[in-house]
Amino acid sequence: MWLKDSSVGRKFVMAISGTALVLFLLFHGCMNLALVFSEEAYNTICRLLGANWYAVLGSMLIALLVLVHFCYGIYLTILNRRARGNDRYAVSGKKEGVTWESENMLVLGLVVFFFLVLHLYNFWFKMQFAELTGIHTGAFDPQDGAAYVNALFTTPVCGQIYCVLYLIWFCVLWLHLNHGVGSAMTSMGLNNETWQPRVKVISTVVATLVILPFTIVVLYYFGMGIGALL
Amino acid sequence: MDGYINIKVRVWRQAGPKAQGHFETYELKNIFQGASFLEMIDILNEQLIAEHKAPIAFDHDCREGICGMCSMYVNGHPHGPDSAITTCQLHMRKFHDGETITVEPWRSRAFPVIKDLMVDRLAYDKIMQAGGFVSVNTGGVPDANAIPIPKPKADEAMDAASCIGCGACAAACKNGSAMLFVAAKVSQLALLPQGKIEAKQRAKNMLAKMDELGFGNCTNTGACAAECPKQVSLAHIARLNREFLAAKFSD
Numbered sequence: 273m274w275l276k277d278s279s280v281g282r283k284f285v286m287a288i289s290g291t292a293l294v295l296f297l298l299f300h301g302c303m304n305l306a307l308v309f310s311e312e313a314y315n316t317i318c319r320l321l322g323a324n325w326y327a328v329l330g331s332m333l334i335a336l337l338v339l340v341h342f343c344y345g346i347y348l349t350i351l352n353r354r355a356r357g358n359d360r361y362a363v364s365g366k367k368e369g370v371t372w373e374s375e376n377m378l379v380l381g382l383v384v385f386f387f388l389v390l391h392l393y394n395f396w397f398k399m400q401f402a403e404l405t406g407i408h409t410g411a412f413d414p415q416d417g418a419a420y421v422n423a424l425f426t427t428p429v430c431g432q433i434y435c436v437l438y439l440i441w442f443c444v445l446w447l448h449l450n451h452g453v454g455s456a457m458t459s460m461g462l463n464n465e466t467w468q469p470r471v472k473v474i475s476t477v478v479a480t481l482v483i484l485p486f487t488i489v490v491l492y493y494f495g496m497g498i499g500a501l502l
Numbered sequence: 503m504d505g506y507i508n509i510k511v512r513v514w515r516q517a518g519p520k521a522q523g524h525f526e527t528y529e530l531k532n533i534f535q536g537a538s539f540l541e542m543i544d545i546l547n548e549q550l551i552a553e554h555k556a557p558i559a560f561d562h563d564c565r566e567g568i569c570g571m572c573s574m575y576v577n578g579h580p581h582g583p584d585s586a587i588t589t590c591q592l593h594m595r596k597f598h599d600g601e602t603i604t605v606e607p608w609r610s611r612a613f614p615v616i617k618d619l620m621v622d623r624l625a626y627d628k629i630m631q632a633g634g635f636v637s638v639n640t641g642g643v644p645d646a647n648a649i650p651i652p653k654p655k656a657d658e659a660m661d662a663a664s665c666i667g668c669g670a671c672a673a674a675c676k677n678g679s680a681m682l683f684v685a686a687k688v689s690q691l692a693l694l695p696q697g698k699i700e701a702k703q704r705a706k707n708m709l710a711k712m713d714e715l716g717f718g719n720c721t722n723t724g725a726c727a728a729e730c731p732k733q734v735s736l737a738h739i740a741r742l743n744r745e746f747l748a749a750k751f752s753d
């Protein structure tokens with residue numbers, strides 16, 4: 273199968289799964305932004321999705337995407353290290369225009385994954401999972417998403433630590449996407465001489481747009497938490 | 503003004519493909535800065551021979567930047583610290599008095615060391631043999647203007663064709679990928695009408711050969727284009743991806 277056996281095929285799978293995740297995150301971020309305006313509105317969205325068949329199907333699809341992207345990322349990196357060989361250069365000069373993130377995509381991806389697990393425990397486990405199984409895993413009603421967000425991010429000290437952790441997560445994701453989006457476009461063949469500088473800009477803009485709504489929400493709750501402390 | 507400098511050269515010495523390599527440091531006195539880098543290695547070899555030591559094996563041929571033989575990783579850069587030139591076009595004026603210059607062979611699994619600084623770059627020839635040509639019967643020499651080709655396309659094909667197959671791209675790549683080379687060789691034909699007929703087969707065969715020979719997966723870091731002595735553009739990699747994907751999807 274060329275999607276597994278050829279290098280461009282593997283890159284194509286990486287690019288498609290990565291792009292699909294970007295689209296999902298844009299959607300996810302827009303929904304979260306509702307929190308800043310009205311917790312009521314956010315909970316309406318939570319109820320709308322909840323454990324309905326389309327939300328469950330969507331969640332499974334996203335889990336599959338993450339799994340594919342994760343496995344391919346590791347597979348790709350192993351193959352690349354093998355291709356590089358065991359002999360390293362004694363002196364390795366800085367290559368002009370090569371970004372740090374582009375050389376550390378696996379590490380950045382793994383950090384993103386680690387935070388993802390934490391995030392699923394924080395929210396998914398207490399919301400969709402609780403609703404599906406009927407097991408009470410959290411302190412609030414599974415459909416009261418806003419209550420969970422509030423509790424996680426505003427509870428004194430612990431909440432502020434969570435805010436910082438999530439902000440670190442967004443920064444790491446930004447780095448992953450700052451290279452990833454442009455790389456995905458090139459892997460899909462969507463680049464040329466004229467578009468090269470533009471693709472770089474698109475990459476940075478998309479990476480920023482992805483983390484922006486999440487960052488706004490976390491900063492908003494950080495401010496609330498601090499405000500309550502004072 | 504070019505003067506004379508004293509330098510130390512730290513060179514990778516390896517007796518054979520299977521032997522354990524190591525660095526040796528040699529001192530060189532009064533090297534003229536107008537000399538080329540390879541002339542400096544020649545002087546060093548004369549000195550080694552006079553001392554009854556084995557000279558350093560290194561590849562070179564044209565010494566004017568067109569054959570692509572002079573593969574050396576100098577101070578952490580393929581073809582040395584200067585940009586857009588080959589090692590043979592590098593001059594000693596790029597180095598200063600008292601400097602220690604580190605010279606290593608290409609280090610990539612698909613380019614095994616033969617001896618000292620000499621590596622086996624046959625892998626690139628094998629990729630060329632897999633499809634880097636036009637095999638259709640073109641008849642007699644046609645009139646130069648018989649096939650109209652837009653100037654930007656002709657220019658881009660020419661830029662791709664400037665690749666000399668030196669191997670610096672794969673040598674510089676953290677993934678040991680030969681994508682820039684393969685992209686240049688696919689592009690120089692894909693951009694022209696003569697290359698269109700076999701375009702699909704070419705993209706598939708050359709890429710399959712590259713994968714088979716153990717080169718890595720491109721992650722678009724751009725180290726290749728930054729170090730390419732002919733400044734072959736990264737944009738060709740996107741074209742190779744496009745050609746390959748189009749060929750696969752039309753199957």
Ligand code: HEM
Pocket residue numbers: 283284286287288289290291293294297338341342344345346348349374377378380381382384385448449451452453455456457459460720721722
């Ligand atoms: C789950 C943990 C993750 C791991 C282990 C991981 C790992 C990787 C690796 C190794 C690459 C290849 C490097 C490259 O092509 O430059 C990559 C590319 C990419 N990743 Fe991730 N990643 C993860 C999560 C994510 C997430 C959550 C997103 C999107 C929101 C994402 C989007 C992308 C994109 C767009 C690319 C570029 C694809 C391409 O180069 O063709 N990744 N990832």
Ligand code: SF4
Pocket residue numbers: 664665666667668669670671672682683686726729730731732733734
């Ligand atoms: S693309 Fe550039 S670095 Fe690679 S083989 Fe051709 S000339 Fe050398």
Ligand code: FES
Pocket residue numbers: 561562563564565566567568569570571572588589590591
């Ligand atoms: S010796 Fe021919 S390119 Fe350097």
